[in-house]
Amino acid sequence: MNITGYTAGSSILELSYLIAAILFVVGLKMLSHPETARRGNLWAFGGMALAMVTTILLHKDGNGRGIPLANVWVIMAVIGVGAAIGWTIARRVKMTAMPQLVSLYNASGGAASALVALLEYPNAIAGDLSSLLVTILGLIIGTVTFSGSMIAYGKLDGKVGDIMKPYMTYINLTLLIVTLVLGAFVVVSPNPPAEMLWSVYILLGLSLLYGVLFVMPIGGADMPVIISLLNSLSGIAATMAGFIYHNQAMILGGILVGAAGMILTILMCKAMNRSLLNVVIGSFGGGASSAQGEHGAIKEITLSDAAVLLSYSQKVVIIPGYGLAVAQAQHIAQELDILLEDKGVDVKYAIHPVAGRMPGHMNVLLAEADVPYEKLIEMDDINPDMPNVDVAVVIGANDVVNPAAYDDPGSPIYGMPIIDAHLAKNIIIMKRGMGKGYAGIENMLFFNDKTRMLFGDAKDSLQKLVSEIKSM
Numbered sequence: 001m002n003i004t005g006y007t008a009g010s011s012i013l014e015l016s017y018l019i020a021a022i023l024f025v026v027g028l029k030m031l032s033h034p035e036t037a038r039r040g041n042l043w044a045f046g047g048m049a050l051a052m053v054t055t056i057l058l059h060k061d062g063n064g065r066g067i068p069l070a071n072v073w074v075i076m077a078v079i080g081v082g083a084a085i086g087w088t089i090a091r092r093v094k095m096t097a098m099p100q101l102v103s104l105y106n107a108s109g110g111a112a113s114a115l116v117a118l119l120e121y122p123n124a125i126a127g128d129l130s131s132l133l134v135t136i137l138g139l140i141i142g143t144v145t146f147s148g149s150m151i152a153y154g155k156l157d158g159k160v161g162d163i164m165k166p167y168m169t170y171i172n173l174t175l176l177i178v179t180l181v182l183g184a185f186v187v188v189s190p191n192p193p194a195e196m197l198w199s200v201y202i203l204l205g206l207s208l209l210y211g212v213l214f215v216m217p218i219g220g221a222d223m224p225v226i227i228s229l230l231n232s233l234s235g236i237a238a239t240m241a242g243f244i245y246h247n248q249a250m251i252l253g254g255i256l257v258g259a260a261g262m263i264l265t266i267l268m269c270k271a272m273n274r275s276l277l278n279v280v281i282g283s284f285g286g287g288a289s290s291a292q293g294e295h296g297a298i299k300e301i302t303l304s305d306a307a308v309l310l311s312y313s314q315k316v317v318i319i320p321g322y323g324l325a326v327a328q329a330q331h332i333a334q335e336l337d338i339l340l341e342d343k344g345v346d347v348k349y350a351i352h353p354v355a356g357r358m359p360g361h362m363n364v365l366l367a368e369a370d371v372p373y374e375k376l377i378e379m380d381d382i383n384p385d386m387p388n389v390d391v392a393v394v395i396g397a398n399d400v401v402n403p404a405a406y407d408d409p410g411s412p413i414y415g416m417p418i419i420d421a422h423l424a425k426n427i428i429i430m431k432r433g434m435g436k437g438y439a440g441i442e443n444m445l446f447f448n449d450k451t452r453m454l455f456g457d458a459k460d461s462l463q464k465l466v467s468e469i470k471s472m
């Protein structure tokens, strides 16, 4: 029986979307703690699988017809191929290449939403402002997300460099305004979509170009903000695609990604001391070098001196960074931690919000090595205690402990909050040589009187240090 257009099938479909939405929210909540994150992912996956299966089985078009069987086979085949590719890449990817993978996922999300908008635009009705608005917004946001994320991928992978031109801001701003004005023109135009296709293709080109030019100038230490912004944009684009199909599961899933990404973007902006407006316009914080001139002498520390210093300390703070991830030194760092704790040393880890190459990078690595979550102390909480710390052990971190953020107004990281390693009584820095960090700038901490360098691959140095302490 079909009362007021509702069938049992459509009620079940809507109920399944509601259940999927609940599963997304519960999954997202569980992602906020490393112990529950894996299960959270599975819950959200369950929600998505449920929404997909019920849509394929129960969706009906305006004439009450379900999806033709031939199309179902095509959909299943495409899902199968996509899932196999995603599974293989995700299993093979190295932890240090995760940010690149996230960028590729953002790019595919943006491309999918843009394609939905492009395919559905000819079916829109002139004058139907709301559906034209979501279609055009889906096209613009999805396309910008796609091209911007591809550039972000290239930059993170070292394949694309920065272009830092003072006039880039004006070009970007003009391009953004032209794109939005053309978008508005397409939405309000009384002409049927078939006659407006040329402007939609121009809009596509402009959006592609804007995505490229908006991410291109982002240099220095500012990429994390852009990655989380693009992640948020991919969610907003998916929401627009959900509106086009009146699909609640898609709308809600997109809103959750968009909102979570936007909150993360704001937190990242706060962590980097940047305004969101700068991010949207592009061109801030390049990789210019600063701190030129006399640096002073570098002092090295021997393994035995480091072992003695650490063993006879009361408070040690480990400051992990990107080099820890490259060296995969998290397990041996945890072994050092346990060894020192057995000797009565209080060991904590100082976590900078943008350490590594993706938000939460250090938390993920250290959780993988079973470091208890309570030992990871956020930057704002550990900094007041840094003057009481006997030894700050900086493992593969550079930009996040660079005091230029405080005292060099010419530095691209000036104003960014850092972990105050320079306030500790002693500083041991483990890195391979005098290589620069992501921002490409000199770090005067290496020349500090209290600093001693332990050169070598972080895993290798830590292994030797652990053996040295054991043999004491």
Ligand code: NAP
Pocket: 099, 220, 221, 222, 223, 224, 227, 320, 321, 322, 323, 324, 326, 327, 353, 354, 355, 356, 357, 358, 359, 360, 361, 395, 396, 397, 398, 399, 400, 401, 430, 431, 432, 433, 434, 435, 436, 437, 438, 439, 456, 457, 458, 459
């Ligand atoms: P960093 O400033 O990039 O410095 C990493 C240091 O690790 C390098 O100076 C390098 O020096 C050393 N290193 C590399 N391989 C090593 C190994 N095998 N063993 C020991 N040391 C090794 O790292 P960070 O302090 O973690 O700062 C992160 C930077 O990345 C920030 O500028 C941040 O803005 C940016 N970023 C962050 C994200 C995010 O979301 N977290 C995303 C994109 C960009 P040597 O070559 O001398 O060894």
